[in-house]
Amino acid sequence: MGVMRMGYVHAKVTDLAEADQHYSQVMGLYETAREDGTIYYKGWDEFDHHSVVIEEGGVGVVKVGFKVRTLEDLAQYETRLQQFGATVERMSAGENLKVGDGIRFIAPNGHVFELYHEMEQVGVEVGTHCPDSFPMDLRGIGAPNLDHGLFVGDDVEGVEKLFIEALDFYPSERMLATGDDGAPLIATWLSCGNKSHDIAFLKGPDGKLHHFAFYLKDWNHVTAAADILVHHDTPMDLPPTRHGITRGETTYFFDPSGNRNETFAGGYLMYPDRPCVEWTMDQLGKGLDYYRREVTPTFLTVYS
Numbered sequence: 601m602g603v604m605r606m607g608y609v610h611a612k613v614t615d616l617a618e619a620d621q622h623y624s625q626v627m628g629l630y631e632t633a634r635e636d637g638t639i640y641y642k643g644w645d646e647f648d649h650h651s652v653v654i655e656e657g658g659v660g661v662v663k664v665g666f667k668v669r670t671l672e673d674l675a676q677y678e679t680r681l682q683q684f685g686a687t688v689e690r691m692s693a694g695e696n697l698k699v700g701d702g703i704r705f706i707a708p709n710g711h712v713f714e715l716y717h718e719m720e721q722v723g724v725e726v727g728t729h730c731p732d733s734f735p736m737d738l739r740g741i742g743a744p745n746l747d748h749g750l751f752v753g754d755d756v757e758g759v760e761k762l763f764i765e766a767l768d769f770y771p772s773e774r775m776l777a778t779g780d781d782g783a784p785l786i787a788t789w790l791s792c793g794n795k796s797h798d799i800a801f802l803k804g805p806d807g808k809l810h811h812f813a814f815y816l817k818d819w820n821h822v823t824a825a826a827d828i829l830v831h832h833d834t835p836m837d838l839p840p841t842r843h844g845i846t847r848g849e850t851t852y853f854f855d856p857s858g859n860r861n862e863t864f865a866g867g868y869l870m871y872p873d874r875p876c877v878e879w880t881m882d883q884l885g886k887g888l889d890y891y892r893r894e895v896t897p898t899f900l901t902v903y904s
């Protein structure tokens with residue numbers, strides 16, 4: 601499959617210095633560039649130049665980049681997105697710092713997505729020759745890499761269809777309003793590889809960000825990260841628990857601008873022939889917070 605992963609999230613923040621403190625000192629991301637009101641970061645185990653971009657001037661998500669395997673993939677997806685009916689434009693090398701040529705489209709839920717094949721690689725501190733298992737200078741949570749995002753918009757059916765038919769994603773889990781035939785789709789979790797999900801969509805106001813998530817190795821790292829969040833007085837949204845949906849271990853919290861972040865571990869291995877799991881909204885509590893089986897009030901109301 602051509603789409604490899606969610607390569608970057610470009611988000612807006614209200615105060616660059618406060619956000620920098622959060623992403624560099626609490627999340628432990630490495631700054632790789634800074635220019636007029638924008639900072640670029642990578643996790644310690646990411647080779648590409650950046651995975652998180654923050655830009656001063658608001659809240660929410662500006663755009664999301666997915667990296668594809670080959671240049672031919674870009675041309676193929678451009679054609680297939682056009683056939684799907686999406687408006688696609690070419691993106692020139694340099695439009696995004698250190699990112700090569702690509703394509704850009706607006707999804708039915710109002711989000712801007714970019715596909716690209718090249719981003720300058722800056723490597724990792726442990727290198728690739730007989731490497732140590734982690735760098736010794738990690739700060740805060742020391743998140744190794746960006747994992748996935750959940751994006752809000754009205755047309756969940758439409759954006760799911762686009763990602764499946766034009767971009768070769770496949771659904772791992774779906775949330776329906778009820779168990780009745782033809783019940784509206786409330787949310788969908790989609791994979792482009794072997795993770796339980798690489799992106800998810802939730803019904804709500806167009807163009808909104810629910811959260812973007814950083815991968816952590818296991819439950820111990822999720823709880824240790826939560827301790828670090830408390831040390832920094834980071835507003836916690838959902839304390840460490842397991843999601844019923846994807847089985848992932850999770851903590852939700854907010855950056856200083858109110859963008860929700862997640863630390864995420866676990867989840868099962870996904871393959872295209874694994875049947876999709878189906879949920880109904882009466883079980884949302886179990887799906888979101890498996891142990892308490894309650895819906896955190898902010899989950900369906902607070903977006904940025």
Ligand SMILES: [Fe+2]
Pocket residue numbers: 748749750811813862864
């Ligand atoms: Fe998530």
